[in-house]
Amino acid sequence: MHKADRAPSFFCCAPALASPLYCNAGLEERRIVVIHAANPMRTPLVDATTTIAELKTQVLAFAREREWEQFHSPKNLSMALAAEAGELMEHFLWADAAASRAHCQEPERRRKIEEEIADVVIYALEFANVTGVDLAAAIETKLAANAQKYPVEKARGRSEKYTEL
Numbered sequence: 001m002h003k004a005d006r007a008p009s010f011f012c013c014a015p016a017l018a019s020p021l022y023c024n025a026g027l028e029e030r031r032i033v034v035i036h037a038a039n040p041m042r043t044p045l046v047d048a049t050t051t052i053a054e055l056k057t058q059v060l061a062f063a064r065e066r067e068w069e070q071f072h073s074p075k076n077l078s079m080a081l082a083a084e085a086g087e088l089m090e091h092f093l094w095a096d097a098a099a100s101r102a103h104c105q106e107p108e109r110r111r112k113i114e115e116e117i118a119d120v121v122i123y124a125l126e127f128a129n130v131t132g133v134d135l136a137a138a139i140e141t142k143l144a145a146n147a148q149k150y151p152v153e154k155a156r157g158r159s160e161k162y163t164e165l
Contacts, residue, residue: 052125052135059125072130081123088116 063069091113092100103109128135149162158165 055121056125056129056135059122060129063126063129069130072126074127074131077123077127077130081120081127084116084119084123088113088120091116 063072091103091109095103104113125135127133128138150165154165155162
């Protein structure tokens with residue numbers, strides 16, 4: 001598919017750190033443009049023109065070039081993903097909410113945090129490659145299920161689990 005033939009971009013409002021936590025990514029061929037939630041002009045903060053499908057292809061090529069597919073079983077990838085998530089969490093250990101936000105603003109610490117979140121996403125993409133998971137479809141399905149569990153009128157501004165709403 002040519003880039004011009006792809007589905008349109010989606011704008012995704014994100015919190016102050018431009019983190020697209022619960023954005024509807026759409027199909028893997030759609031483009032996501034992250035914007036700052038406080039930016040009324042909806043000016044993109046990130047030129048995120050790489051699609052999920054393109055990232056999956058890059059990750060697969062990286063593993064194939066190194067002949068690592070032999071090691072990339074779902075078990076091993078899920079464990080590597082958990083380990084990398086733990087390394088990401090390490091940057092915020094013992095920090096309160098405000099301090100954790102501040103950590104993301106410190107240039108050197110932010111660089112390390114970006115490396116860890118990249119590792120998490122890379123392993124998730126490779127897991128999707130190995131298992132044939134359509135990430136966009138899985139995300140859309142999960143968001144729809146979460147919308148049922150957490151209706152806006154009950155969940156807005158609350159952190160309780162859906163069974164407690």
